[in-house]
Amino acid sequence: xxxxxxxxxxxxxxxxxxxxxxxxxxxxxxxxxxxxxxxxxxxxxxxxxxxxxxxxxxxxxxxxxxxxxxxxxxxxxxxxxxxxxxxxxxxxxxxxxxxxxxxxxxxxxxxxxxxxxxxxxxxxxxxxxxxxxxxxxxxxxxxxxxxxxxxxxxxxxxxxxxxxxxxxxxxxxxxxxxxxxxxxxxxxxxxxxxxxxxxxxxxxxxxxxxxxxxxxxxxxxxxxxxxxxxxxxxxxxxxxxxxxxxxxxxxxxxxxxxxxxxxxxxxxxxxxx
Amino acid sequence: xxxxxxxxxxxxxxxxxxxxxxxxxxxxxxxxxxxxxxxxxxxxxxxxxxxxxxxxxxxxxxxxxxxxxxxxxxxxxxxxxxxxxxxxxxxxxxxxxxxxxxxxxxxxxxxxxxxxxxxxxxxxxxxxxxxxxxxxxxxxxxxxxxxxxxxxxxxxxxxxxxxxxxxxxxxxxxxxxxxxxxxxxxxxxxxxxxxxxxxxxxxxxxxxxxxxxxxxxxxxxxxxxxxxxxxxxxxxxxxxxxxxxxxxxxxxxxxxxxxxxxxxxx
Numbered sequence: 001x002x003x004x005x006x007x008x009x010x011x012x013x014x015x016x017x018x019x020x021x022x023x024x025x026x027x028x029x030x031x032x033x034x035x036x037x038x039x040x041x042x043x044x045x046x047x048x049x050x051x052x053x054x055x056x057x058x059x060x061x062x063x064x065x066x067x068x069x070x071x072x073x074x075x076x077x078x079x080x081x082x083x084x085x086x087x088x089x090x091x092x093x094x095x096x097x098x099x100x101x102x103x104x105x106x107x108x109x110x111x112x113x114x115x116x117x118x119x120x121x122x123x124x125x126x127x128x129x130x131x132x133x134x135x136x137x138x139x140x141x142x143x144x145x146x147x148x149x150x151x152x153x154x155x156x157x158x159x160x161x162x163x164x165x166x167x168x169x170x171x172x173x174x175x176x177x178x179x180x181x182x183x184x185x186x187x188x189x190x191x192x193x194x195x196x197x198x199x200x201x202x203x204x205x206x207x208x209x210x211x212x213x214x215x216x217x218x219x220x221x222x223x224x225x226x227x228x229x230x231x232x233x234x235x236x237x238x239x240x241x242x243x244x245x246x247x248x249x250x251x252x253x254x255x256x257x258x259x260x261x262x263x264x265x266x267x268x269x270x271x272x273x
Numbered sequence: 274x275x276x277x278x279x280x281x282x283x284x285x286x287x288x289x290x291x292x293x294x295x296x297x298x299x300x301x302x303x304x305x306x307x308x309x310x311x312x313x314x315x316x317x318x319x320x321x322x323x324x325x326x327x328x329x330x331x332x333x334x335x336x337x338x339x340x341x342x343x344x345x346x347x348x349x350x351x352x353x354x355x356x357x358x359x360x361x362x363x364x365x366x367x368x369x370x371x372x373x374x375x376x377x378x379x380x381x382x383x384x385x386x387x388x389x390x391x392x393x394x395x396x397x398x399x400x401x402x403x404x405x406x407x408x409x410x411x412x413x414x415x416x417x418x419x420x421x422x423x424x425x426x427x428x429x430x431x432x433x434x435x436x437x438x439x440x441x442x443x444x445x446x447x448x449x450x451x452x453x454x455x456x457x458x459x460x461x462x463x464x465x466x467x468x469x470x471x472x473x474x475x476x477x478x479x480x481x482x483x484x485x486x487x488x489x490x491x492x493x494x495x496x497x498x499x500x501x502x503x504x505x506x507x508x509x510x511x512x513x514x515x516x517x518x519x520x521x522x523x524x525x526x527x528x529x530x531x532x533x534x535x536x537x538x539x
Contacts, residue, residue, distance in 0.1 A: 012420060037297060124497045130370070131369075131370075134365060134367060134370075135363050135364070135365065135367035136367050136368075136369055136370070138324070138329050138361075138363070138367065139361070139363060139367040139368075139369070140369075141353070142327065142329070142356055142359065142361040143380050143381040143384055143385075143430075144353055144356065144357050144381060144385045145380075145384050146349075146353065
């Protein structure tokens with residue numbers, strides 16, 4: 001069979017790539033407009049306190065246990081996986097530095113954000129999607145409330161304010177989990193474990209992870225609310241909105257993480273002298 | 274100052290969703306104080322017409338005017354203010370799932386007035402009483418209510434603020450005959466209590482007979498010829514029951530006619 005592309009195949013491929021580029025541009029454009037619209041509302045009208053507190057409770061308090069369990073297991077798994085390799089090199093006391101720096105700089109914020117994209121992002125998209133298809137969003141507008149102000153701004157604020165706190169809790173649980181396995185199971189001396197940790201982790205490492213989580217929170221809120229607002233009719237539409245909210249949030253988290261990593265590396269020599 | 278001329282006017286309004294056109298060149302006027310029913314088969318664009326009136330949707334072509342001024346000329350802030358002139362009873366009630374019945378009915382009052390919680394609570398109970406619901410429903414969530422109760426809460430929410438125009442989207446669909454009569458009576462009472470303009474979308478000819486003084490019938494676009502207008506009837510309720518147009522007559526009297534033959538051919 002010939003491996004060469006016919007004119008028809010080439011046209012099909014070009015059409016497919018063109019459609020992909022156009023669709024991606026439209027999606028990014030819609031997301032940007034949605035974010036800017038939300039930003040205008042955020043800067044001009046603060047949300048009502050009861051609505052904001054309810055969102056904070058749902059996003060922050062109700063996510064605490066799942067985020068801490070995730071963080072704890074990440075720390076423990078890292079200790080289990082790394083111990084043998086470090087023992088071969090007689091560097092097992094350095095385990096604390098490796099586990100904790102990975103946790104606070106990268107794994108804690110990214111995995112906490114991923115968990116929240118799954119728990120909070122999908123839930124927000126499904127809730128707003130259901131509100132859209134059952135005309136509750138229209139009812140808000142009829143009753144003089146702007147859906148962007150009433151529904152999106154409090155969720156955005158709750159994510160941006162609380163996801164960093166949840167990240168701190170995930171980091172703390174991970175640090176504890178890593179220490180528990182390293183010292184109580186693998187037998188590493190606790191003093192050496194913490195000494196190495198202290199030597200390698202400074203304010204920059206700690207805060208770069210927390211700053212990143214603010215952006216992750218913003219990405220989860222904007223992507224998930226936008227998916228909810230663009231939900232199609234029916235149970236299938238709500239299911240799809242929830243799935244897309246998680247998938248797109250996850251992609252957004254990794255993309256933001258990559259670019260923030262570059263920025264952080266560029267800033268490192270300036271901030272840490 | 275009250276503007277002269279019609280309160281609501283559709284000028285050659287068309288509305289398309291993707292490739293599907295739902296309304297085409299629809300024009301009509303509604304004057305202050307009128308009670309109008311918009312009837313027609315499912316999918317002919319009745320609910321879309323209502324949403325265009327209140328600017329929840331924008332027309333693809335043409336103009337929707339309120340007090341002689343097009344919705345297009347208004348910014349979002351003005352549209353929000355204009356929407357408060359309307360009370361809207363949604364087809365499926367559209368109650369906020371996460372709120373109690375009391376919070377649902379109080380929502381518009383909290384959002385748009387400076388009344389104290391005590392005053393709001395009194396108004397909520399009064400409105401619920403008007404629609405025949407006891408104060409004990411206040412703490413319930415919409416999921417705990419029957420279909421008829423949800424519709425009545427939706428009506429109470431729409432009536433909580435004094436509106437100039439009431440829009441009812443199939444207020445009696447899915448209700449038993451007794452509850453239908455209750456809702457019809459509430460619509461009539463709302464109109465009689467203060468001078469409002471009512472627009473009712475319905476399939477129920479009993480509702481038409483009881484609640485309105487003018488009927489507009491829309492016809493689905495796929496069944497229309499290229500030069501036919503989508504409004505196939507505009508007149509009094511008495512006239513609609515004796516309309517000469519076969520399409521109107523069949524709808525009003527619930528006769529499928531040639532549709533049965535079409536089904537048989539399939």
